[in-house]
Amino acid sequence: QVQVVESGGGLVQAGNSLRLSCAASGDTVTIYTMAWFRQGPGKEREFVAAIQWKRDSTYYSDFLEGRVTISKDNAKNTLYLQMNNLRPDDTAVYYCAASARAWSTNSHNYDYWGPGTQVSVSS
Numbered sequence: 001q002v003q004v005v006e007s008g009g010g011l012v013q014a015g016n017s018l019r020l021s022c023a024a025s026g027d028t029v030t031i032y033t034m035a036w037f038r039q040g041p042g043k044e045r046e047f048v049a050a051i052q053w054k055r056d057s058t059y060y061s062d063f064l065e066g067r068v069t070i071s072k073d074n075a076k077n078t079l080y081l082q083m084n085n086l087r088p089d090d091t092a093v094y095y096c097a098a099s100a101r102a103w104s105t106n107s108h109n110y111d112y113w114g115p116g117t118q119v120s121v122s123s
Contacts, residue, residue: 002026002112004034004079004096009117016086020117022079022096028053033103034079035110036070038092038119045095047105049081059103086121093118 008020024031035050049070050059058070069082079096094117097110104110 002028002031002098004098004112004114006094006096006114006117009094009119011120011122012086014087014121014123016121017082017084018086018119020081020083020094020096020119022081022114024077024079024098028077030100031098032101033099033110034072035097035099035103036068036079036081037095037097037107038090039095039116040089040092043092045107047107048094050103050105051079052103053098057103061105083119086119088121088123091119091121 003026004022004024006022012018031053034053036048037045038048039045047061051070067084071080096114098112099110
């Protein structure tokens with residue numbers, strides 16, 4: 001079993017930056033991929049970015065237009081999401097997810113989920 005917990009959300013003004021963190025614990029040796037998803041008000045959960053846990057390959061959703069960077073600190077078992085130039089439509093609950101499988105944009109590929117952290121962007 002793997003547990004993940006997000007932190008770092010909050011209320012920011014448009015154009016500002018925010019860094020989210022996700023702390024992983026438990027049987028972390030089984031993790032192959034970690035990812036960020038988000039779910040905005042009235043919207044379905046969507047893929048944001050993913051990273052191979054034991055390597056440095058990263059994958060991003062096209063709609064983010066280079067405004068986010070996913071990274072990790074394996075020594076701390078922590079995943080990060082740096083978000084820049086935030087816009088009101090980035091308002092969502094951001095979720096961290098872990099999988100023992102290769103990356104996918106499909107949320108069903110991920111076995112372990114955190115409770116989410118709210119990001120609200122004001123105009």
